[in-house]
Amino acid sequence: MKAVHFGAGNIGRGFIGKVLHDNGFEITFADVNKEIIDALNAEKGYTVHIAEENGASYDITGVSGINTVDNPGQLEQAVLEADIITTAVGVNILPIIAKSITPHLAKRLEDPRPLNIIACENAVMATDALKEAITNETGKLTASNIGFPNSAVDRIVPIQKNERILDVKVEPFYEWVIEETEWAGTDKLEGPNYVQDLMPYIERKLFTVNTGHAAIAYYGRTLGYDTVYEAMTDSKVQIFLNEVLAETQDYITAVYDFTAEEQEHYIDKIIKRFTNPHLSDDLNRVGRGVMRKLGPNDRIIKPLVYLHNEGENHEALSKLVMYATKFDNTEDPEQVEMNSLISEKGIEGFLTEHSGLESDLTKEVINTM
Incomplete structure (x- = not known):
């Protein structure tokens, strides 16, 4: 299974990336930060540290990076192969992400595999905003194999400076609640809570x-x-x-x-x-x-x-x-x-x-x- 995650910052790597990794996904992080993307491609992994006394550490493997400005061809291939696309970029950046996804979405929708696109932002119904930005580019989306579930995310990731640029410290607690009614397919993520009313x-x-x-x-x-x-x-x-x-x-x-x-x-x-x-x-x-x-x-x-x-x-x-x-x-x-x-x-x-x-x-x- 493959995931594309837009936003290779601390939330992306330490929260969403870890949940996707724990569910067996190979993760491609898409970002414009050359230093982070180069490090992801060189290291192929990083460590998530839990911020508590004697906190555990978890190695995240099977990751890579794409610079969305320099490598649109690689991004197209990643979108075509994806089973899930997530974001953690800030709600104001979602229209830009939509422009990156949209050129490749028509081909991906020809594939019968379910695809869920989820904006994991600190905003109300952020996926709706992303879907609207995508449909503004493409027109109405009618594919039954694509889901745009909204979600609510909560995990504190403090300001930090680590020896390894990709390592990230996060709190023990997290909550990721997903809108079940909009989820495409039957295979759900372990860890998030699926609810009828978000x-x-x-x-x-x-x-x-x-x-x-x-x-x-x-x-x-x-x-x-x-x-x-x-x-x-x-x-x-x-x-x-x-x-x-x-x-x-x-x-x-x-x-x-x-x-x-x-x-x-x-x-x-x-x-x-x-x-x-x-x-x-x-x-x-x-x-x-x-x-x-x-x-x-x-x-x-x-x-x-x-x-x-x-x-x-x-x-x-x-x-x-x-x-x-x-x-x-x-x-x-x-x-x-x-x-x-x-x-x-x-x-x-x-x-x-x-x-x-x-x-x-x-x-x-x-x-x-």
């Missing part, structure tokens, strides 16, 4: 892991901390994080079928991940992309608006909005843009226009600080 798992992760990370980053920076682990040693951060996740729990258990006990167990597991000293991440990196994170359907604003409309407590999320607007990372282009908009329109104008908050909620949020 949205509960997407939002549970988004409003627990991602909202929690945002709470640590934005509040932790106001207290002068630089890393997740440093911030999590402060009881004030711990209390605030628990308050935020208690509010998002109210959203998750109201909207979906997760019980309070299930969500509490999930929260406990997530907090243990945040306190792993082997995973500590830079708060500026965790908090970057602040405009996106204050978007109306993202990790802070969506549960806040729901709880406000339902008359439920949302004080911690309101405070989190304000901590986010005061985040100070001028190396983040979105931070620079937000600062400019706040300077021009004020915080109230920014939250009304960008985050879509109604006037009464905007004033309430501002008054929390």
